[in-house]
Amino acid sequence: MPTTKQQKILVLFYSLSGHTADMAREVAAGALSVANTEVVIKRIPEILPDSFFGDNPNLARTRDSLHAEFAEATRDDFVEADGILLGTPTHFGSFASQVKHFIDGLTPVWLKGKLVNKPIALFCSAGSMHGGEEVTLVSLMIPLLNLGMIPVGIPYPIQSEGPDFDAGSPYGAIFVSGHGKKPNEADKKIARILGVRLASLASVLSCGCEHCGSCRIFAENLGNL
Numbered sequence: 001m002p003t004t005k006q007q008k009i010l011v012l013f014y015s016l017s018g019h020t021a022d023m024a025r026e027v028a029a030g031a032l033s034v035a036n037t038e039v040v041i042k043r044i045p046e047i048l049p050d051s052f053f054g055d056n057p058n059l060a061r062t063r064d065s066l067h068a069e070f071a072e073a074t075r076d077d078f079v080e081a082d083g084i085l086l087g088t089p090t091h092f093g094s095f096a097s098q099v100k101h102f103i104d105g106l107t108p109v110w111l112k113g114k115l116v117n118k119p120i121a122l123f124c125s126a127g128s129m130h131g132g133e134e135v136t137l138v139s140l141m142i143p144l145l146n147l148g149m150i151p152v153g154i155p156y157p158i159q160s161e162g163p164d165f166d167a168g169s170p171y172g173a174i175f176v177s178g179h180g181k182k183p184n185e186a187d188k189k190i191a192r193i194l195g196v197r198l199a200s201l202a203s204v205l206s207c208g209c210e211h212c213g214s215c216r217i218f219a220e221n222l223g224n225l
């Protein structure tokens with residue numbers, strides 16, 4: 001019997017006040033539930049100066065605890081992963097500049113086509129229900145499509161009815177944190193489903209064996225283009 005490859009999923013996030021980090025733990029749990037999947041959670045480097053945190057002791061405490069819990073991601077982490085779950089807070093109706101800075105740093109590998117056909121799924125946290133979270137996710141897809149990556153969302157039939165329906169979006173998992181909320185069961189469930197979807201697709205795209213029809217079709221059609 002052929003041995004099944006162990007795939008690597010990277011959960012990569014930026015979080016200023018901790019909410020996107022909460023979502024990162026959930027999408028990671030979903031990805032980890034997929035067979036033959038290794039998951040690592042890493043954070044996007046901070047670019048705000050220390051003086052910013054000097055004026056915001058609560059944010060400084062959150063930064064320090066996130067830095068203690070999660071290693072900083074590098075470009076190599078991004079290149080080597082078979083699939084990526086990428087999270088950001090909504091900042092002024094879009095994704096955080098720290099995330100854009102990290103993506104701009106991928107330019108050398110973009111130019112070599114190293115990210116082409118890598119699957120990616122997005123999650124975000126915003127303060128308000130109408131604060132731009134969907135725009136955040138869709139605008140984040142634009143550079144990722146430029147890199148040749150394959151975005152994975154959460155179609156409505158999968159979100160189903162009831163509170164789950166309000167938790168996600170077709171564009172990715174969303175948690176609205178206003179009024180001191182923490183992710184509820186529906187938020188967590190949708191985030192975990194996103195992790196499962198991303199890791200499941202990544203396992204097909206990265207399989208690379210010579211035995212299963214699916215990955216051979218992929219290699220022959222997409223992989224060689």
Ligand SMILES: Cc1cc2nc3c(=O)[nH]c(=O)nc-3n(C[C@H](O)[C@H](O)[C@H](O)COP(=O)(O)O)c2cc1C
Pocket residue numbers: 014015016017018019020021088089090091092093094125126127128129130131132133176177178
């Ligand atoms: C600079 C800045 C800009 C923000 N802009 C928005 C916004 O446009 N819409 C919104 O709903 N929330 C906005 N927020 C609130 C955050 O999106 C929200 O608190 C989110 O849960 C933070 O995630 P984090 O804890 O991972 O940093 C903003 C927060 C900051 C610090």
